[in-house]
Amino acid sequence: MTTSTSVRAATRAASERLYRALTYPLLSARTTALAVAVAAATYVVLVASADPTAFAAAVAVDVAVVPDLLVASTLGTYRAAGSLGLALTVAYAVLAGVATVVVAASVRSGAGGTEGLLGVAPGVLAAGCATCGAGLLPLLGVTGAYALFPYAGNLVRALGLAAILFALARTGDPRICRA
Amino acid sequence: MADDTNGFLTRRRALAGIGGALGLGAAGLYLTADTAADVEDYAADFTVQSGASEGLGVDYADRPVLGSTDADLRLFAWSDYQCPYCRRFDEETLPELAASEVADGTVAVVFLELPLLGERSLTAGVVSKAVWRTVRDDDPNAWGRFHRFVFTKQGPENGEWATESNLLSYAGAVDGVPGDEVERLVANDRAALEASVQADASVAFDDLELERAAPLFALSNPNTGDWREIRGAQPIGTFRDAMTALREN
Numbered sequence: 001m002t003t004s005t006s007v008r009a010a011t012r013a014a015s016e017r018l019y020r021a022l023t024y025p026l027l028s029a030r031t032t033a034l035a036v037a038v039a040a041a042t043y044v045v046l047v048a049s050a051d052p053t054a055f056a057a058a059v060a061v062d063v064a065v066v067p068d069l070l071v072a073s074t075l076g077t078y079r080a081a082g083s084l085g086l087a088l089t090v091a092y093a094v095l096a097g098v099a100t101v102v103v104a105a106s107v108r109s110g111a112g113g114t115e116g117l118l119g120v121a122p123g124v125l126a127a128g129c130a131t132c133g134a135g136l137l138p139l140l141g142v143t144g145a146y147a148l149f150p151y152a153g154n155l156v157r158a159l160g161l162a163a164i165l166f167a168l169a170r171t172g173d174p175r176i177c178r179a
Numbered sequence: 180m181a182d183d184t185n186g187f188l189t190r191r192r193a194l195a196g197i198g199g200a201l202g203l204g205a206a207g208l209y210l211t212a213d214t215a216a217d218v219e220d221y222a223a224d225f226t227v228q229s230g231a232s233e234g235l236g237v238d239y240a241d242r243p244v245l246g247s248t249d250a251d252l253r254l255f256a257w258s259d260y261q262c263p264y265c266r267r268f269d270e271e272t273l274p275e276l277a278a279s280e281v282a283d284g285t286v287a288v289v290f291l292e293l294p295l296l297g298e299r300s301l302t303a304g305v306v307s308k309a310v311w312r313t314v315r316d317d318d319p320n321a322w323g324r325f326h327r328f329v330f331t332k333q334g335p336e337n338g339e340w341a342t343e344s345n346l347l348s349y350a351g352a353v354d355g356v357p358g359d360e361v362e363r364l365v366a367n368d369r370a371a372l373e374a375s376v377q378a379d380a381s382v383a384f385d386d387l388e389l390e391r392a393a394p395l396f397a398l399s400n401p402n403t404g405d406w407r408e409i410r411g412a413q414p415i416g417t418f419r420d421a422m423t424a425l426r427e428n
Contacts, residue, residue, distance in 0.1 A: 173411045176394075177261075177295060177296060177392065179391055
């Protein structure tokens, strides 16, 4: 087998594993619901954390304002990072839901769970950093935090997404034991 | 009245306490009991086959076959006794397959070892091969009982449950398996048994170039030569869909 053939075979295998990991949550209503719930929660955390103090203060006064706040936060993310930044944030939230279900399935079975967790965790942290980090910095007195990240945080978001995709491509279908 | 009520409650509590203690005791006995006798046969019989399969050309020698090789399809199934997903397939999918598609002659399942998760996976494979060699002529279904029993004993990867002595004790506890004979075979013929286990893995990884994972399956239609790979503890629907596709092609 030549080098290019083996590279093509490895790429094809990784693509198939990624496809199986991405579609795994859709195989049952329970895993789909978990993935959607985690994705929604992640999205709320990501967009709300752009200005966590204002979000927390408003929620403390009246929980009914949460939908309006989410719309405002979404618009805030769009204005700060553009449509690409918003798309990356949504994609990150969806992948966080998928990764949670895949890792939970691995941990539950005891098959390669630690590896799965360690594989996905860096991507989750990296991508989360893009928005949560920007949101947390104001708490420390740093204003205009998005400006501190290259391309308004989009580069870090994209790297984080790539990290999660890489981790999922390694894990594949979680119903498999690996050496 | 109050005294009577108190007395009634006290007796009830005492009865509940005794009942609870008996329940816990029974649970403890269940957990610690050697339950090999409770392991049931699959709803189909094992058969001893020789020669190579049509299509994939996998040799049947030294490999347990559940069902008849007159079946329309073959499901070559590789598993590692240490793999939780192999256990899941064995507990959730295989019994249903055996009761339906194997029993009605749609498919025969050929069992192969896949020592993927460490030295004790190899040891389990060696003991499994030894059990098959000792029971195949007189009581081939005993291998199925051993196979299921070992999965019920599955614990942490490369843990104490999978030492050679424990695996031999599981074999000896299974109805129809001559434990002493298995022990002698493992002691005297280990190299050949290991070679047989490695040959199973070689079919998967070298001949068919399947991914290094477990459980693995190659579903084959011997008449057309067509086959497809199935990876992991997939639900029975996945196997049925593949069977339908292979029979229609």
